[in-house]
Amino acid sequence: xxxxxxxxxxxxxxxxxxxxxxxxxxxxxxxxxxxxxxxxxxxxxxxxxxxxxxxxxxxxxxxxxxxxxxxxxxxxxxxxxxxxxxxxxxxxxxxxxxxxxxxxxxxxxxxxxxxxxxxxxxxxxxxxxxxxxxxxxxxxxxxxxxxxxxxxxxxxxxxxxxxxxxxxxxxxxxxxxxxxxxxxxxxxxxxxxxxxxxxxxxxxxxxxxxxxxxxxxxxxxxxxxxxxxxxxxxxxxxxxxxxxxxxxxxxxxxxxxxxxxxxxxxxxxxxxxxxxxxxxxxxxxxxxxxxxxxxxxxxxxxxxxxxxxxxxxxxxxxxxxxxxxxxxxxx
Amino acid sequence: xxxxxxxxxxxxxxxxxxxxxxxxxxxxxxxxxxxxxxxxxxxxxxxxxxxxxxxxxxxxxxxxxxxxxxxxxxxxxxxxxxxxxxxxxxxxxxxxxxxxxxxxxxxxxxxxxxxxxxxxxxxxxxxxxxxxxxxxxxxxxxxxxxxxxxxxxxxxxxxxxxxxxxxxxxxxxxxxxxxxxxxxxxxxxxxxxxxxxxxxxxxxxxxxxxxxxxxxxxxxxxxxxxxxxxxxxxxxxxxxxxxxxxxxxxxxxxxxxxxxxxxxxxxxxxxxxxxxxxxxxxxxxxxxxxxxxxxxxxxxxxxxxxxxxxxxxxxxxxxx
Numbered sequence: 001x002x003x004x005x006x007x008x009x010x011x012x013x014x015x016x017x018x019x020x021x022x023x024x025x026x027x028x029x030x031x032x033x034x035x036x037x038x039x040x041x042x043x044x045x046x047x048x049x050x051x052x053x054x055x056x057x058x059x060x061x062x063x064x065x066x067x068x069x070x071x072x073x074x075x076x077x078x079x080x081x082x083x084x085x086x087x088x089x090x091x092x093x094x095x096x097x098x099x100x101x102x103x104x105x106x107x108x109x110x111x112x113x114x115x116x117x118x119x120x121x122x123x124x125x126x127x128x129x130x131x132x133x134x135x136x137x138x139x140x141x142x143x144x145x146x147x148x149x150x151x152x153x154x155x156x157x158x159x160x161x162x163x164x165x166x167x168x169x170x171x172x173x174x175x176x177x178x179x180x181x182x183x184x185x186x187x188x189x190x191x192x193x194x195x196x197x198x199x200x201x202x203x204x205x206x207x208x209x210x211x212x213x214x215x216x217x218x219x220x221x222x223x224x225x226x227x228x229x230x231x232x233x234x235x236x237x238x239x240x241x242x243x244x245x246x247x248x249x250x251x252x253x254x255x256x257x258x259x260x261x262x263x264x265x266x267x268x269x270x271x272x273x274x275x276x277x278x279x280x281x282x283x284x285x286x287x288x289x290x291x292x293x294x295x296x297x298x299x300x301x302x303x304x305x306x307x308x309x310x311x312x313x314x315x316x317x318x319x320x321x322x323x324x325x326x327x328x329x330x331x
Numbered sequence: 332x333x334x335x336x337x338x339x340x341x342x343x344x345x346x347x348x349x350x351x352x353x354x355x356x357x358x359x360x361x362x363x364x365x366x367x368x369x370x371x372x373x374x375x376x377x378x379x380x381x382x383x384x385x386x387x388x389x390x391x392x393x394x395x396x397x398x399x400x401x402x403x404x405x406x407x408x409x410x411x412x413x414x415x416x417x418x419x420x421x422x423x424x425x426x427x428x429x430x431x432x433x434x435x436x437x438x439x440x441x442x443x444x445x446x447x448x449x450x451x452x453x454x455x456x457x458x459x460x461x462x463x464x465x466x467x468x469x470x471x472x473x474x475x476x477x478x479x480x481x482x483x484x485x486x487x488x489x490x491x492x493x494x495x496x497x498x499x500x501x502x503x504x505x506x507x508x509x510x511x512x513x514x515x516x517x518x519x520x521x522x523x524x525x526x527x528x529x530x531x532x533x534x535x536x537x538x539x540x541x542x543x544x545x546x547x548x549x550x551x552x553x554x555x556x557x558x559x560x561x562x563x564x565x566x567x568x569x570x571x572x573x574x575x576x577x578x579x580x581x582x583x584x585x586x587x588x589x590x591x592x593x594x595x596x597x598x599x600x601x602x603x604x605x606x607x608x609x610x611x612x613x614x615x616x617x618x619x620x621x622x623x624x625x626x627x628x629x630x631x632x633x634x635x636x637x638x639x640x641x642x643x644x645x646x647x648x649x650x651x
Contacts, residue, residue: 269410269411272430
C-alpha cells in the first residue's frame with residue numbers, strides 16, 4: 001500500500017498499489033481495538049511549544065537512548081554499555097566506509113528535505129530528541145517516527161506526552177517552519193506488547209504551528225508505502241546527535257541498498273526488519289527511510305556499537321498500515 | 332537510534348535457547364527428552380540487552396525429533412517463527428529460524444534449500460496436563476497437550492551433517508495462560524540470566540572477547556578464566572533470505588589454555604575441541620591491537636569456521 005506523496009510523482013505506481021490494496025480485506029480498525037495503542041496529548045498549544053522549545057533547550061535535548069541509558073546507569077541498572085574497561089579499542093573502519101557516510105543536507109528547507117525534522121520531548125529524565133518525517137494524510141498533521149520516540153515500549157509502556165513537538169527542517173537551533181505540538185501519539189501493538197524492534201514505529205498527530213498552519217500546508221508531506229518488497233533502495237534521513245555528529249544539521253545517506261534482515265529480528269515477534277549500510281548514531285532514531293526520494297518505507301530503529309556501518313529499521317506492513325489509518329482519522 | 336552490542340544477536344540467540352530451558356518444566360512434564368544446550372556464560376549479557384519478551388498469549392508447539400547420528404533435533408514454533416534446533420550434547424548447537432505459521436494446531440515454514448515443515452497437531456485423547464508453571468504465581472496455569480503431528484517434515488543440514496524426514500511424530504503444545512504473571516525476579520523469561528548476573532560478585536574473571544560484524548552476519552569468540560578452568564565459547568549468526576542460522580559452541584579447558592599478562596596487554600589461547608588452532612592478542616600503547624593465529628571452531632553445519640578475521644572488535648579485561 002502506498003499513500004502518494006504531496007507531489008504525486010508516481011501516479012501509476014500509486015494506482016497499481018491502490019488496486020492491490022483493494023484486493024486485500026481492510027484491517028479491523030475499531031476504536032476499542034486500538035484504544036491502548038494511542039494517547040491523546042492535552043494542554044499543549046503551539047504558542048506554548050514555541051516558547052518552551054527555545055534554541056537553547058533544543059540544543060540541550062539529548063537522544064532519548066542516552067537519557068534512558070544514563071538513568072539506568074544512575075540506578076545501577078543493567079542496560080549499560082561497557083565503560084571504563086582497560087583495553088576498549090575502537091574497531092577499524094571497514095573498507096569502503098565512505099559510501100555509508102551520513103552526509104549533511106545543504107538546504108533542509110528544500111521541498112524534499114523539509115519534511116524531515118527533529119522530534120523534541122520532555123520526560124522524567126530530561127529533554128530528549130529523535131528524528132521524524134512529516135507524512136501526507138488527509139488531516140495534514142502526520143509525523144512518523146520510531147516507536148521508542150513516543151513510548152518506551154514493553155515492559156514499561158510509558159508515553160512521552162510531555163512537550164512532544166516536531167520541528168521540520170530544523171537547523172542550528174532554528175525552526176524555519178515553526179514548532180508543531182503533538183496532540184495524539186500512537187504506536188504499534190507489537191511495540192507496546194512485546195517491545196520487539198520489528199514493530200518500532202510511532203506516529204504523532206500534531207496541531208498547528210504558532211502561525212496557524214497545518215504541518216502538511218507548511219512543509220508538505222512525504223508519501224508512505226507499506227506491504228512492498230523489502231528489497232528497496234533507501235535514502236536514510238535523520239539528525240544524529242552523538243559523535244561524530246552534533247544533531248544540528250539534517251543528514252542523509254543516499255541510495256542505501258537493502259542488505260537483508262538482522263538475524264536478531266528472527267528472534268523477535270513481528271515482520272522481519274531491514275538492514276542498510278549507513279553510519280548512523282543516536283538522535284537519528286525515527287528518521288525516515290524513503291524510497292524514490294519521497295515515499296516513506298521505514299524509520300531508523302537501532303544499530304550496533306563498535307563501528308558497525310549498518311542501521312536497522314522495521315518493515316512497514318499491516319501493523320503500520322493500521323496505525324496510519326488510525327492516525328489520519330484524528331482531527 | 333538504539334545501540335546494540337555487536338554480539339547482541341548472538342547472545343539473544345543463546346537467550347532463546349535458554350528460554351527453552353526456562354520453559355523446561357512443561358516439556359519435562361510431557362516426558363520429552365528435548366535437547367537443552369548449555370547456554371554458556373554469555374547468558375548474563377542477555378539480561379543487559381533486554382530479554383525477548385513473551386507474547387501476551389504464549390504457546391509453543393514442540394516436536395522432539397530424537398537422535399540423528401551424534402545430534403539431537405527438535406522443531407518448535409514461537410511467535411510466528413519455526414525453529415529447528417540441532418544440538419550436540421552441551422557442547423554445540425545450531426538453531427535454524429524461519430518465519431512461518433505457528434498456531435496451536437499448525438507448524439509450517441520453509442527452511443529454503445535445507446527443507447520445510449508442514450505439520451498439523453492432533454491432540455491425543457485424555458492426554459492433556461494442566462499444572463502450575465514454576466514461573467507463575469498462585470493459581471496460574473499452563474496447559475500441556477500431548478498428541479501427534481502429521482504432515483511432512485524434511486530437513487537436511489548443510490552438506491548433510493544431519494538429516495531427518497518424517498510424516499508423523501509425537502509432540503506437544505504448551506500454552507501458558509495469558510494472565511500468567513512471572514515472578515518479579517527481574518529476569519523475565521530468563522531467570523538463568525538474571526541469576527547469573529545477580530550472583531556475579533567479587534573480582535571479574537579475566538576475559539578475552541572478539542567479535543566480527545559483516546553485513547548481516549556476525550561471529551564472536553570469548554575466553555574467560557575461571558577458578559574451575561577456562562571457559563571458551565563461540566557464536567555465529569547469519570541470514571540467507573528468510574532463514575536465520577545461529578550456531579554456538581563451547582568448551583572448558585585447563586588454566587594453561589588462556590594466558591593473559593598482568594597488564595592485560597597480551598593474551599594467548601589454544602582452546603580444546605571443538606576449537607582448533609590458537610590465537611594471540613596483542614595491544615600496543617598507541618591503542619592499536621592485533622589478533623593473529625590459526626584459531627577455528629567446528630560449529631554444527633559449519634566446520635572449521637575461522638575465528639581470525641579482520642576487521643574485528645576486541646576487548647580484554649577483568650581482574651586476575
